Amino acid sequence: MLGQSQAIQAARAQLQRYAGCDVQVLIEGETGTGKELAAREIHYASTRREHPFVPVNCGAIPDSLIENELFGHGRGAFTDARSAQPGLIDHARGGTLFLDEVDSLSDKAQVTLLRFLQDNEYRPVGGGAARISDARIIAATNAGLEQQVACGRFRRDLHYRLNALYLRLPPLRERGEDVAELAAHFIQLVAARLHGPDKSWGGDAMQALLAYAWPGNVRELENVVLRAYMCTDGSVIGSAELLAAEPAFVDTASMPRHRVNEPDLGFSAAKLHAIRTFERDYLTHLMQQACGNISAAARLSGTERRQLGKLLLKHGIDTKPFRPH
Structure with a gap:
């Protein structure tokens, strides 16, 4: 996780501390702030690093398959079950199961997950002996779970289970000059990926990047960098090329990103x-x-x-x- 801002350094320090404490972690942050990257940092800095990191998008699992996806099934559990298949909990044994968009779980799915978290015990679909999994659960959401609980859309008891340790990832607009470091990093990655020439940012373009609010955060910045690189024929990306890549910069290019109380701001x-x-x-x-x-x-x-x-x-x-x- 690149950046030297106080906000991202504090987040990295928390990730290192959480890596040494083997319990559930809840990561909250806006879309594009790097929640899966943070979960991977916890996993690979922990004693579980030699075991699997298994990511799953909770919003992509239908109700009818939630138990099968998580716990697997035995042979003959349903018509097409010709052989036993392990679930995600089994795949993550000894490692980490990352539940992205956990707020999108239905009521039934929340109950299913809560039962497992209570004692780490589960049964594959179709019966069989109860099994124990030591997979560590890291959950992430771009919606505040506390608010979802208050609105009646998420179970409070499940929230307590997932929220043993908590981390909020700062949005890019709170990370100051990290934008410049990330933009320089991404332009190098794009050149390497496309096997193209090296390019750099002009001063006017960088000023626009620093002034922009970045509602899509790091992911949006990465996409803008790619488009700006593709729109630039020369070796320097200026404000004209940046505007061609992302029209939203027309309102921000002339506005410096300073704190209100800085003396050089009129x-x-x-x-x-x-x-x-x-x-x-x-x-x-x-x-x-x-x-x-x-x-x-x-x-x-x-x-x-x-x-x-x-x-x-x-x-x-x-x-x-x-x-x-």
Whole structure:
């Protein structure tokens, strides 16, 4: 996990501490902040590093298959079960099972997982003797589970089980100059992947990168770097090439990313910065209250729905993570 900001260094320090404590971990962070990468850092820094790291997207498992996917099945358990098949819990034995988007689990799936976490005991579909797995569970979500519990969309007892250790990954907008280091790193990776010439960032383009709010975080930055590289014929990526790759930068290229109280920031720029920060924080809290429903949010804030939609678009706020599953 690249970066020298205080926020990412604190997160890395927590990851190292958690690697030495063999219990469940809950990782929360916005989309694209690197939750799976953080889970892998815990796994490979722990004594489990020689055993499997098994990632699974919880949102991709249908209710009818949840027990089969997690616990496997015995021969003859159902019509096409000609042989026994181990589940994800078996594959992760001795290692780590990473449950991404754990908030998307249905009520039935939550009960199934809770039963296993209570004593690490399970039975394959179709019966057979009970088995024990020592797989470590690391769960991740881009929606605050505490809020999901309060809204009745996630079981409180399961939340307690998963939340033995907790880590919040900082969004890219809280990581300051890490953007420059990551952008330089990704441009090298793109050149190597495409077997193309080395390219670098012009000063105006880098200023735009540092000013942008990055709603999609590190994953969005990686995609922007790829597109900017493809849009650049020369060896230096300027603001024109960056704008061709991502039109959203038209509103941020001229706005320095400083704290409001820095003396080199003029009054007008400081005022604009404060307004943008307030708007984004207000909109994020508003969407949490309205569970991602723009019409309900408009009523709560006394704003026209169309105007609210424009503000959400301006700040790159996706309503999907706030909606109930």
